[in-house]
Amino acid sequence: MTCRTPPDPHRPVPDEAALAARASELLPVAIRRQLWTLFFDADDVQLPMMVPFEGISEWPSPRAVDDWGVALEAVVAEFHVAWLAFVVERPGASTASESDLAWRDALLALGATGGLVVRSVLGCSDDGVTSWSAQGARTSDQSDERARVISRAVARQTRGQSSPRRLALAEVLPLR
Incomplete structure (x- = not known):
């Protein structure tokens, strides 16, 4: 067995x-x-905390994302x-889907x-971590259409997404 230095x-x-x-080291598959949030200081060094938010819906809820932003x-x-x-961690293929790109945009x-x-949104799939920040950049017409698709998808959701405001900070700070 070979021991590697972390x-x-x-x-x-x-x-x-x-x-x-770095994300691949932390979340290999x-x-x-x-949803994981990673924090960095002004020297681009990751702070010793990651915030997991379990059970995210397939499509982002604008209100829930805004509430998460306020908490952050x-x-x-x-x-x-x-x-x-x-x-955004989700099982499946590494190719970004429409819902993945909606999460990225939100x-x-x-x-x-x-x-x-x-600075960035990455995806973690069965194949590991990939950057979604530059994938599928949209024009304003495409963004308007995407907003309509998201609104329809959110309206179809049968289970509401938990509000991040209900989570105590101690519940969302543990490391994986």
């Missing part, structure tokens, strides 16, 4: 490739459907977070409010 958790994560490599703004302020990244939009700096 990767340095304090090394900077300056770009998308390094971020994908998908186990269940959930409190964490960002408390721990002096410079930027964050999301990993999470990237959290950075447009000014309270959060969202």
